Amino acid sequence: MSFISKIFNSHPEKDGDFFLGITHILGFKPKNISIYRKAFLHRSANKKDKDGNPLNYERLEFLGDSMLGTIISKYLYNEVPLGDEGYLTKMRSKIVSREHLNELGKDLELIKYVESRISKSHFGDNIHGNVFEALVGAIYLDRGYQYCEKFINERVIGPYVDIEQLEGRVISYKSLVIEWCQKQKKQFNYNVYEDTGNDTLKHFAVKLSIDNNVIAKARATSKKKAEEAASKRAFFALQDKIKKSK
Template identity: 35%
Template sequence: MQRIKQEREEILKELVKKLGYEFKNIKLLNEALTHSSYANEHKKRKIPYNERLEFLGDSVLSIVISDYLYNHLATLQEGELTKIRASIVCEPSLANCSINMQMGNYLLLGKGEEVTGGRERVSILADTFEAIIGAIYLDGGLIKVSEFILRTLHETIQDAIEGKIFKDYKTQLQEFVQSINTKKISYEVINEEGPDHNKIFYVQVKIGDEVLGEGAGKSKKEAEQNAAQKALKKVM
């Protein structure tokens, strides 16, 4: 890993206080806050960026939330547990946690991403939150990251259990289709445009072989939500 300048380390310590977790290896936190656009603008330095940590954090978040719901909602079946989990780990919920801790202020972004509002972009903030989960998991293990997740997402979890969080479009489409059809819903990336740090994804949603809608977004998740929204307008 790259060395961290003293000034940057002091800035990271501000975020550490907000996270409520003391890193043994603060370089992991710095990597979690490094966007691919920044790394691409400094290729010669071979700076590690947060996509691998995001991949790991996504899985860790899912198992921690699944474990919590399984043990605290003993009367609910798989379908209901899945819907509650989906509303907790969706992009808007995770981005909201990032906003509450002002994570956007600590991001390392490329100039292009900076000027186009990357610090406030929902997909980037949600991905950053997942990357930080991955970093805490590597630094402190499952118990510590579970404590962080359940503390940080406490209100979101309770709202989801009480049904106060609006269902995402993918979940709404899934429920509607299942009520009238047994065919499987699938999402497929049909095109990608732009450089890695500012890519646009195009996704189509299908029931069987029938295309119901298409959507675009700065992330695959965002594009899928937009495709599902258009599909809902078509079928309902």
């Protein structure tokens, strides 16, 4: 029995529950359950292999991200024969967006299988998408490309992908606002600052100004989220002007 298997097979009853749960999610039986254990292992668990190398899901996440992009690209190439490179790239970005992957991870309730030393209530939304990608990577290593493609077709493309709806889905309001400002030769500025207040978690506030006029404000737990939230508010405040300029 390998070192990793010893780590992950030390509690037979718990392992049996994990095997059944993963089998239900996958729709087929895993061959090497230890790979899937690793897909749910957070770095805070501080597990290491026999050589002292850290064990966590991050390398599987990297692999899963690549597999997901490849399989979605193949699907779009076949499904939209008249789509040019720019269109296909944009559609793929919408399907594999962080927001969308987080939704997938939540729907599959993957977080309940995560092993960590941190309370799951302290994880941000991205944990859901990260683990989903790691799971895809584990499927590829355990069962190969065909099973990986089958899982993505059944769990992602079938229930979630609608080409017409995706065409109208906005990936980034910040990109839309910046693009409009550049076309209209308007100056814009995102003034971001810490705004913790009475919150336990650090928050950031942002003021979005266009031509020295504050158009929107927002606050969130990261600078990126705060900027996107302010951009979304600005987009809807300016949407008539933005639409006319297209």
